[in-house]
Amino acid sequence: METYSYNKRDEYFKRAVKVIPGGIYGHLGPASGCYIPANAYPFFSERAKGAYFWDVDGNRFIDYMCAYGPNVLGYNDEEVDAAVEKQMKEGNCVTAPSTKMIDLAELMVDTVAMADWAFFAKNGGDVTSFAVMIAKAATGRKKTIMVKGGYHGVAPWTQKLGYPGIIDEDVSNNIYVEWNKFEQIERAVAENPGQIACFIATPYHHPIFTDNAMPEKDYWQKVRKLCTDKGIVLAIDDVRCGFRLDMAGSDHYFGFKADLMCFCKALANGWNVSALCGIDALKDAASSVMYTGSYWLSAVPFAAAIACLTKLKKINGPEYMLNLGKKLTDGLRDIGKSHGFDLVISGAPSLWYMRIANDDSLMLHQEWVAECVRRGAFFANHHNLFINCAMTEEDIKYTHGIADDAFKAVKKRHPELG
Numbered sequence: 014m015e016t017y018s019y020n021k022r023d024e025y026f027k028r029a030v031k032v033i034p035g036g037i038y039g040h041l042g043p044a045s046g047c048y049i050p051a052n053a054y055p056f057f058s059e060r061a062k063g064a065y066f067w068d069v070d071g072n073r074f075i076d077y078m079c080a081y082g083p084n085v086l087g088y089n090d091e092e093v094d095a096a097v098e099k100q101m102k103e104g105n106c107v108t109a110p111s112t113k114m115i116d117l118a119e120l121m122v123d124t125v126a127m128a129d130w131a132f133f134a135k136n137g138g139d140v141t142s143f144a145v146m147i148a149k150a151a152t153g154r155k156k157t158i159m160v161k162g163g164y165h166g167v168a169p170w171t172q173k174l175g176y177p178g179i180i181d182e183d184v185s186n187n188i189y190v191e192w193n194k195f196e197q198i199e200r201a202v203a204e205n206p207g208q209i210a211c212f213i214a215t216p217y218h219h220p221i222f223t224d225n226a227m228p229e230k231d232y233w234q235k236v237r238k239l240c241t242d243k244g245i246v247l248a249i250d251d252v253r254c255g256f257r258l259d260m261a262g263s264d265h266y267f268g269f270k271a272d273l274m275c276f277c278k279a280l281a282n283g284w285n286v287s288a289l290c291g292i293d294a295l296k297d298a299a300s301s302v303m304y305t306g307s308y309w310l311s312a313v314p315f316a317a318a319i320a321c322l323t324k325l326k327k328i329n330g331p332e333y334m335l336n337l338g339k340k341l342t343d344g345l346r347d348i349g350k351s352h353g354f355d356l357v358i359s360g361a362p363s364l365w366y367m368r369i370a371n372d373d374s375l376m377l378h379q380e381w382v383a384e385c386v387r388r389g390a391f392f393a394n395h396h397n398l399f400i401n402c403a404m405t406e407e408d409i410k411y412t413h414g415i416a417d418d419a420f421k422a423v424k425k426r427h428p429e430l431g
């Protein structure tokens with residue numbers, strides 16, 4: 014199998030670093046994007062369609078990062094794009110918002126089991142921050158309990174002390190507990206009586222560099238009861254899992270009801286809108302908080318979200334992605350095994366995490382991922398991967414072929430593996 018080269022990439026990157034901090038910043042940048050070794054990866058795309066994108070060197074990739082989640086129906090999905098084009102002609106960012114906003118809020122209330130209302134912003138971090146503000150406004154309390162290793166965006170309260178730009182006061186009201194340790198939440202609540210506004214967590218634990226972990230039996234039911242008993246707002250950050258487990262929300266999938274639910278990535282197939290859904294009891298607090306942005310009420314992303322949710326419901330997207338993800342990951346594990354590699358798969362199959370466990374350093378894993386990328390299967394190393402609804406069984410077979418060849422290449426380099 015031929016491997017890719019990236020000549021134009023380097024020319025573009027040289028231009029980028031001269032005028033943009035870091036060249037490509039944030040999660041799509043080679044440094045923070047877990048794109049290691051960077052020389053195996055494309056940096057800039059030229060076009061995208063369905064499950065694939067093409068880079069500036071003309072290489073084609075089946076994309077298992079899905080733009081870090083937003084690509085849920087396939088790039089340039091025709092139904093979403095038709096809704097976008099229609100809305101663009103009617104108006105987008107206008108002084109008085111379009112009634113598309115009401116249509117989308119109604120659709121979310123009909124779709125998400127816990128939702129009595131919906132509020133829209135742009136990014137996931139906008140709505141995780143809003144959730145915490147609403148909890149503080151509703152309870153008059155200061156403190157937030159959160160899970161170590163959880164990611165809720167880049168607002169200062171979500172970051173760690175010691176990170177550049179973060180000061181004591183940004184994080185001094187956070188209390189950190191370990192995932193799945195209910196007794197630690199109980200202890201934090203007992204040690205801070207009447208002070209906890211909110212517990213915020215993802216529906217299951219999907220940190221980077223670590224196997225992902227599902228909630229233990231009754232974990233969420235115990236957390237729900239404690240929050241209810243102590244008047245604590247239970248906010249679920251469904252930014253990443255949302256609509257890849259269950260159209261009714263990931264709290265519903267795990268058999269409990271959140272007070273606030275944050276959505277973003279899979280909401281509009283790449284169009285820029287995020288949503289916070291809430292229960293009636295928090296509606297007044299939500300409207301009391303001063304919270305808005307220049308583009309938050311724009312109509313085009315609302316039209317995209319309506320088309321995206323409608324299609325995901327019609328095709329039962331979460332079930333499709335869970336099933337296809339299972340076929341992909343079962344196959345990858347078996348192919349790995351046939352070459353002597355122990356590929357550990359964790360998380361939900363629609364957004365799984367994987368790691369070669371033959372060494373603890375993750376170096377073998379990086380080598381194998383790099384060989385996959387050089388052959389056209391785009392995986393990041395230490396972040397969960399994503400399935401989308403444009404992927405087919407053919408694509409899975411194609412990926413298995415790449416994985417097989419990549420395992421062979423790594424094995425050849427490591428005769429010590431036997």
Ligand SMILES: Cc1ncc(COP(=O)(O)O)c(C=O)c1O
Binds near residue numbers: 136165
């Ligand atoms: C679980 C979770 N919460 C919040 C965020 C932040 O979303 P955004 O980057 O859109 O602000 C992310 C982004 O990756 C996420 O995965």
